[in-house]
Amino acid sequence: MSVKCRRWVLKSHFSGMPKREDLDLVEEELPPLKDGEFLCEALWLSMDPYFRPASAGLALGSTMMGAQVAKVTQSKSSKYAVGDLVVGPFGWRTHTNVPETGYESGDLSTYMAKLDPTLYKDRESTALGVLGMPGATAYCGFLNLCTPKEGETLVVNGAAGAVGSLVGQIAKIKGCNAVGFAGSDKKVEYLKSLGFDEALNYKTMGSLSESLKKACPKGIDLFYDNVGGEWFENVLAQMNTFGRVAVCGAISQYNATEQPKGHYVSQLILGHQLRVEGFLTARWLEEWPKAFKQMSDWISEGKLKYEETITVGFDNAFDAFLGLFSGANTGKAIVKI
């Protein structure tokens, strides 16, 4: 029996804010399974800000990138059985023929795994969030690059997002002072409910520099940057000696058609002896299972909370993607098929 697949295809590379007409929604028939392949049906699509810059490297006509949680519905693989749940880099598509050795796509991460039922017993969608790539991004990026010490002050922006909300909570678990910035009063309340010491609505707080000073009277030791732009120079200017910066994202710049300008930061990095490091989380792929196990334990112990913003319907994937740039999501943005 033939299998129909629907998928979102990149028709033109984004320029400025992504537009619906940059993508096509197409339907096609999948070829029959080959030996060693399995067919899976998408249950959940991950929506992540990195698609915006990373899609510049996708060939036109490619399926839009991203991880999904899917269920195996046919199998010619001895490793994957019908009924298995998998997470993989299959992109924005409803059905996929997947070689058991891994799926080739233009995505940054090729992480593919069967979902361990002991970790994903509550919600399989967490394989795209707290116990998936965004969770690994928060855990590995923060611990490896910010190297937090008890009593230090962390600033994280995009703090109510999939990654930022975890970074602040991990900082608290490690004994740090967590200061988070988000884009609505409701998100600020959410951050406070997570235990952030300070949370501010960047849209209404006024001067960034003054707000940082007030929120961090002892200066800033750790900066986990999801936003870039003016945040970069303003936070760096208030960092303490030997401060550490993990550059995880620059969402404020992704859709800019003309790159904004600011003051050169090298003298700040020099004078405060800062260490600033950018990363893509796939570099720590071998640490991901440890991160998931630890965060799963923290969830069970009530120390780590997560949120999901769910958009229903494969046809609404583009709207969910756009929502990432308008601040529509609290926690992890996902699409339920």
Next chain:
Amino acid sequence: MSVKCRRWVLKSHFSGMPKREDLDLVEEELPPLKDGEFLCEALWLSMDPYFRPASAGLALGSTMMGAQVAKVTQSKSSKYAVGDLVVGPFGWRTHTNVPETGYESGDLSTYMAKLDPTLYKDRESTALGVLGMPGATAYCGFLNLCTPKEGETLVVNGAAGAVGSLVGQIAKIKGCNAVGFAGSDKKVEYLKSLGFDEALNYKTMGSLSESLKKACPKGIDLFYDNVGGEWFENVLAQMNTFGRVAVCGAISQYNATEQPKGHYVSQLILGHQLRVEGFLTARWLEEWPKAFKQMSDWISEGKLKYEETITVGFDNAFDAFLGLFSGANTGKAIVKI
């Protein structure tokens, strides 16, 4: 017998290019030596670009900062004998009463040591250069922060200076490809004579971005930045994945009255997964002796060369200082008293 001391005093903090009238040259009588003190007479003064930003932290009326090589002429210390040569943070002064336990000044480094005659047998002035703070800056900064691997490409600017000229040579010793930028054709010739693979006159080469591309066709792995400003964004834009940047100086910005602007660099740091770290070399004080020993060996083996630009006369110290910002020096700038 009373001892007269002459010293350069900070009268007003520099604004823009330092002016002669920002400093006073005063003469005063030193108090008699106390127990545990020695009197020393300056032979050589170090002239370093960092005085410019660091002097902003000096109280008005202070002696201008900096290291000197001096000879002990009187002593009430059991550790320092008349005739000993010392290096210490005594600043721009001809005579100094120094407690044997160390000299308090507003300098960034409080390094004080008797000159080991096996290391400084050729030229005592090297205690201010290749076998002193600038040497440690090159050696520790480059090896600890750029962590060079064989075959990697280094870019260093201010490459004919006290630090840059050593960084390029150490990179060659470590098997790297060394690309240096300096401000005159004569300096470019000097860099080539030191073994730099590429050397360019930044004043005449035209587009910085294009020149970097031509000089580094395989991209840039390591950047040792002495200059800052537009260098920072242009080099970062051409760095390879996992590139390392040591931010040692920002001489292009030290005298700016209005800080120049450029593109935000956080997205470059993110996309290329760069590690950027600023440093003051005093953080590795315990590694300095090892660095001096190694570099002294390299000098003996003919692998490391150094140059000094000598200004004669204590009264000409200010001119020597200004020369740092006009590119007057090749190698280490020093004043011979």
